[in-house]
Amino acid sequence: MLTIKDLSFNYGKLKVFKNFNLHVPEGQVCLITGINGVGKSTLLRLIAGVLQPAKGEIILSEKMRERSKCKLGFISDILSLYESLTVAQLIDFHMSVYNLSHFDDSLIRHTKIGHKQKIKELSTGQKTILHLSLILSIEPKLLLIDEIIHSIDAYLRRIFLEQLIRLQSERMLTIVMVNLNFHDIEHMVDRVILLKAGEITVDEEIDELKAKVKKIISTTPLQALPILSQIDFSDHSEFFVYPFEEKQREQIDGEIVDLNLTDIVSAFIREEYA
């Protein structure tokens, strides 16, 4: 579906990506995360065609290539839309650009967005849902979502996710999303990619990752285990181990705790701040 080959991109003198490679197969929900400023949004923009790579290529599969960007939906973190237009005008504009014959505004009506309202008058949540509605109307095969999921209220977030689930079950939608918060989306994700300084440091399927990252509570320092980071308490320490192997279970002197995605990513990120 999506292949990035030897991508290089700079912001002036800052080298954001150098020989970056990534392949996302069709139907996968891929989460890209990492600390702020590491290039996540830039990557999405590059895939969306908003930015042009300095070197390398971004190849979208045959199905996408016919209409180039027609089947690509991109929701940026700044929710870029024509603010001065009314909702109705924007929908009109969108439909004409994408040659759509009809537009399903059920989502919009559901969230009480008025057709005569100007985009700038909408709340962030409403704008997000509107943006999603616009994107969904083009029946995308690839969806790029940049960090907006957690800037909307819990109810709208549910609606948003339900739409994604609906789409995913109807057609093999590939989703690449950038998020810093995994609370509601953890179970949507197939694959987790951690970016650090423009490079992929972790790339695992979520079940694999959960099996490989464990927290070990111990009073004695752990020997010969690949420790990611640790938190010290007065009488014990918590060690975050990656990669953890099942065969090590017996040899470990301490309690082995399973982690959710938030804890796992924190463990990786903590190391960066150490």
Added chain:
Amino acid sequence: MLKKEFSDAFKTFMECMILLLGVPLGFVFDKLIIHYGWKLSEIFHFVFLATILIYPLVAGLTIFQSERKDRAFEYLFSLPLSRFDIIMYKIAPRFMFLLLLIIVSTFFSIFDNIWINGFNLIVVFFASSFLSISVNSFVIGVVGISFIFSAYYQASHTIHLIFIDWNPLKYNLFSTIALLSYLITAVLLLIPMGMAFWITFKNFDVKPLKWLLKSYIYIVVPTVLAFYSFIFLFFKKFAELSGL
């Protein structure tokens, strides 16, 4: 997209046409206050000239105004339109209104003494359009275009004079040679500007302006400097001729 661009272009056009209100206002102003004895046709002549000069400037510099104002660049670039398509959709309607103005002014010039060189207006329009992406401030844009247009205007006259061997008797603004000089100068100006614009636009990002100015600094500034050098070279001769 064309529909929106057309309505934006129309808005810009109407905003410029508001200047025409200066005609009745000026007339009344004179009648009631200054008493210079302005004739309506004189006022119209002046105001229309100003309007027709301002429109291509404004239309060109505000080509991306709606995207700037509405922070819509990212949305625009994520649409299934090539950068080339986008520019075409933006330029076409504005150019159309410009042509309309030129035709109207040509029509007037038959009846009145207003003569506008339509070609120069087109040059102003394209120069403004090409500059628009590098300036955020309208005022700076106007200043920039003033410099650029002055260079173009003076250079084209100089070339014209060179072609006619500095013979004042052969000086005819309507001659083919004059047109040729305008054309050559326009090409020498607009091609580098167009290149700078395209390089910038192709890689445009919403990041700070300093990234965007590179092409302009390396291409347009030297071009304009070259123009001024050229003018300066021949300025003595030009001054002599004008002095006569």
Added chain:
Amino acid sequence: MRRESKKIFNIKVNAKSALPVYEQIKRVIKLAILSRHLEEGDQLMSIREMALKLHINPNTIIKVYYQLEVEGFIYSRPGVGYFVKLDGNKIQKERYELFEKVTSEYISKVLDLGYSLEDMAEEISRKTSKKITKKILREEIDVNN
């Protein structure tokens, strides 16, 4: 679906679990089949419905149903849905295996607490005689025990 099978609607997926999400769901469905809360021919929720209800990736549900189908617990009728398949012998075998497993876990937990096997036997006969079993059954199926 029969009324008891409403229990399947209370699936809770534990994010902080060593068990992958698909495995957790699989176990719940299997348990429902083995304990006959789902009967032969009962239709399971569609992939889409299940995904929407649990707020998880439909890919995960697809995996669950696929594995259950391969293991012979359900079958699919294209265009219609997924249905429970009861292979008598197989069910017996799996039920027994689960029974064994649960019992072993119970025993080890009880011993861990410091009680003896005699305490265990006493407690079991106490509970079965007072028919408290029905009360236990009505509670949620907790997948992680």
